[in-house]
Amino acid sequence: MRVMLISTPYPLEENPIPPLSLAYLAAALQKEGIEVQIMDHLVSKYTPDKLRRELEQFKPNIVGATCVTLNYPTASRIMRVCKNFNPNIVTMLGGPHATFALNETLLRATWIDLIVTGEGERTLIELVRTIEKGEDYHQVPGIAFRKNGAVVKTEPRLLIEDLNELPLPARNLLPLSKYKALDAPCTVITSRGCPFKCIFCSGPRLFGRRVRFRDPELVLDEIEQINKEYGFQKINIVDDTFTLNERHTKAICDGIIKRNIKITWNVFARADTVNLKMLSHMREAGCEWLLYGAESGNPEILKTIKKGTTPDTLRQGTRIATEAGIKVFNSFIFGLPGETPETARQSMEFAKELDEKYGAKYGFHILSPLPGTELYEKPKEYGLRILSRDWAKYDANQPITETEHMKKELVVALIRDYDRAIAYAMDEIQQKAEKGDPESMERMHKKVSVDFAWKLLKFDIIEQVGHTRNGSNALADLAKRISDKIGTPLDIAEQELGTLVQKGLLKQKPSGNRTVWQWT
Numbered sequence: 001m002r003v004m005l006i007s008t009p010y011p012l013e014e015n016p017i018p019p020l021s022l023a024y025l026a027a028a029l030q031k032e033g034i035e036v037q038i039m040d041h042l043v044s045k046y047t048p049d050k051l052r053r054e055l056e057q058f059k060p061n062i063v064g065a066t067c068v069t070l071n072y073p074t075a076s077r078i079m080r081v082c083k084n085f086n087p088n089i090v091t092m093l094g095g096p097h098a099t100f101a102l103n104e105t106l107l108r109a110t111w112i113d114l115i116v117t118g119e120g121e122r123t124l125i126e127l128v129r130t131i132e133k134g135e136d137y138h139q140v141p142g143i144a145f146r147k148n149g150a151v152v153k154t155e156p157r158l159l160i161e162d163l164n165e166l167p168l169p170a171r172n173l174l175p176l177s178k179y180k181a182l183d184a185p186c187t188v189i190t191s192r193g194c195p196f197k198c199i200f201c202s203g204p205r206l207f208g209r210r211v212r213f214r215d216p217e218l219v220l221d222e223i224e225q226i227n228k229e230y231g232f233q234k235i236n237i238v239d240d241t242f243t244l245n246e247r248h249t250k251a252i253c254d255g256i257i258k259r260n261i262k263i264t265w266n267v268f269a270r271a272d273t274v275n276l277k278m279l280s281h282m283r284e285a286g287c288e289w290l291l292y293g294a295e296s297g298n299p300e301i302l303k304t305i306k307k308g309t310t311p312d313t314l315r316q317g318t319r320i321a322t323e324a325g326i327k328v329f330n331s332f333i334f335g336l337p338g339e340t341p342e343t344a345r346q347s348m349e350f351a352k353e354l355d356e357k358y359g360a361k362y363g364f365h366i367l368s369p370l371p372g373t374e375l376y377e378k379p380k381e382y383g384l385r386i387l388s389r390d391w392a393k394y395d396a397n398q399p400i401t402e403t404e405h406m407k408k409e410l411v412v413a414l415i416r417d418y419d420r421a422i423a424y425a426m427d428e429i430q431q432k433a434e435k436g437d438p439e440s441m442e443r444m445h446k447k448v449s450v451d452f453a454w455k456l457l458k459f460d461i462i463e464q465v466g467h468t469r470n471g472s473n474a475l476a477d478l479a480k481r482i483s484d485k486i487g488t489p490l491d492i493a494e495q496e497l498g499t500l501v502q503k504g505l506l507k508q509k510p511s512g513n514r515t516v517w518q519w520t
Helices: 020-031 048-058 072-085 096-100 102-108 121-132 176-181 203-207 216-228 246-258 276-284 299-304 311-324 341-358 408-434 438-458 461-465 474-486 490-502
Strands: 002-007 035-040 062-066 090-094 114-116 143-147 150-153 186-188 234-237 264-269 287-295 327-334 361-366 467-469 506-511 514-519
Touching: 002 020, 002 048, 020 035, 020 062, 020 121, 035 048, 048 072, 062 072, 062 121, 072 090, 090 096, 090 121, 096 102, 096 114, 096 203, 102 114, 102 143, 102 150, 114 121, 176 438, 176 514, 186 216, 216 246, 246 276, 276 287, 276 311, 287 311, 287 341, 311 327, 311 341, 327 341, 327 408, 341 361, 341 408, 361 408, 408 438, 438 461, 438 474, 438 490, 461 474, 461 514, 467 474, 474 490, 474 514, 490 506
Parallel strands: 002 035, 002 062, 062 090, 090 114, 186 234, 234 264, 264 287, 287 327, 327 361
Antiparallel strands: 114 143, 143 150, 467 514, 506 514
């Protein structure tokens, strides 16, 4: 029995990180002796022909993909290619969008056989074993499927009580060299679940309100593996709220320090769950950034969305993080229930205040009420009008809702002003770099490196032009080919390729009278 898991690409230029959920699913299958491959299209060019070649080579019995709302249309098209390639392939989707948009997904996309709802590891194993035996999988808990033109949902799968039963994610199946070329962090979870009630988030419905914690020693083993075996220098801890349990947080910090793991890390946190002692300890252990979900600078809006915090809470949390030496990023949302031009300006002024006082960076996104959230299910109760059900537009960069006093044109204007401010800030950094400011020079150099690597990955450039004749200066020849292909100046192409080779991310492989370049 062969299972292919597909990482669905995004329809816009995101900063990709290794797909943790697929690595967990693959590890669970491997533990049961099931053959599995991950086809990662986050860091390569996706085309139907390329997918068909992958299907022909691996010949899977089952193909599954995970997606969020934004890239569901792409995931659906991928499943259609798989079903058309071989109607006997069992096609399935998982992830938050598929879990909470069952009817639309299964009734409209008839090439998708079933959906794995919620936490997927145990469900996927049982599904694979049932299909392998030729038995009817329609009784497996935790799935949904079509029957006689209607959607049938089996009994919910119980959440995994002891997360320590899960094997470490199968990151060996991922193209890690490509992520390292982008200077991307590796992702880790130390818990699942969220006790909070924010009306724009589906996390608690997906993983439960009771938080389940992993054994800190197992987390530390994983971090050590990521650092020493896979060569990552930084990680993102992607728990909903890493700072929720101070004892758990302390144990992980203690372990990083005791084991002398040289790695920097970032976390999601809430300003009402931190204190100076905790944050100082986190900084000592290598924590570099905290991301707070600020959402709004207006107290009434924060009450409406059931955030449970206030602007003063965020001020306090930002202040003490800065005192502890940790950098802060505050994330805001335009267009929440009750939003008006005045409250939007209030949020922008609040963000600037925290930047000016504490150096806290900030970002603004536009509300996208996702399936599974209270806002999506009850928009009228919150005074929202949803303007589109085109899931590809749910990228948090364009307005798909309106409030009574905040029409989409106003949101577009605000975001345009915000984008201009970002562009102005980048121009300032460029000017400082040209004048020799070391920090600005480093930032611009990193931007050039990441942009170059992203072009190589997004268009499969190495795969297209990465072949040179034996006896030539292979690296110089490759740089010339790439410079001609993507328009990057030759000196930059030579420099960036040399760095990728030096880091061991690109290598040469003899092939007859040619040398072929490959990602390691």
